[in-house]
Amino acid sequence: MSNQGRSSRRGWWILFITAVVIVATWPPDGDRSLGLKVTNWLVDPGDQLPLLPAQLGFGLSDDPLAVEQRDAQVRHYDELYGQGGWTRMRLALKVARDPFDPSTTRQVLLLVGVVVGFAVMRQSRV
Numbered sequence: 001m002s003n004q005g006r007s008s009r010r011g012w013w014i015l016f017i018t019a020v021v022i023v024a025t026w027p028p029d030g031d032r033s034l035g036l037k038v039t040n041w042l043v044d045p046g047d048q049l050p051l052l053p054a055q056l057g058f059g060l061s062d063d064p065l066a067v068e069q070r071d072a073q074v075r076h077y078d079e080l081y082g083q084g085g086w087t088r089m090r091l092a093l094k095v096a097r098d099p100f101d102p103s104t105t106r107q108v109l110l111l112v113g114v115v116v117g118f119a120v121m122r123q124s125r126v
Contacts, residue, residue, distance in 0.1 A: 050076050
């Protein structure tokens with residue numbers, strides 16, 4: 001195969017991988033990106049890990065049963081968190097959100113796509 005053919009094939013693979021990464025990390029309005037949703041699911045596919053419960057609201061903190069239920073959830077979460085290592089990482093990744101503002105992320109991803117596209121086009125001409 002000629003050097004031109006290898007360069008062209010490599011360029012198409014680079015464009016394909018870049019497009020997949022952009023689609024997976026593109027954040028929709030008011031939700032998580034596809035890649036992050038997959039990550040959230042992969043760390044706990046059976047939904048067995050507990051979530052840290054929210055603080056009790058006014059009025060509920062006077063209910064001993066509600067307080068005990070919340071405290072039991074917090075104790076279970078703290079036991080798993082205390083194990084450290086992979087379990088602690090799974091607890092964090094289960095509730096992870098996109099780290100940046102969606103509009104900024106979209107702009108950066110678009111910039112990356114355009115730069116990679118132009119770089120591949122330029123490389124394939126050489």
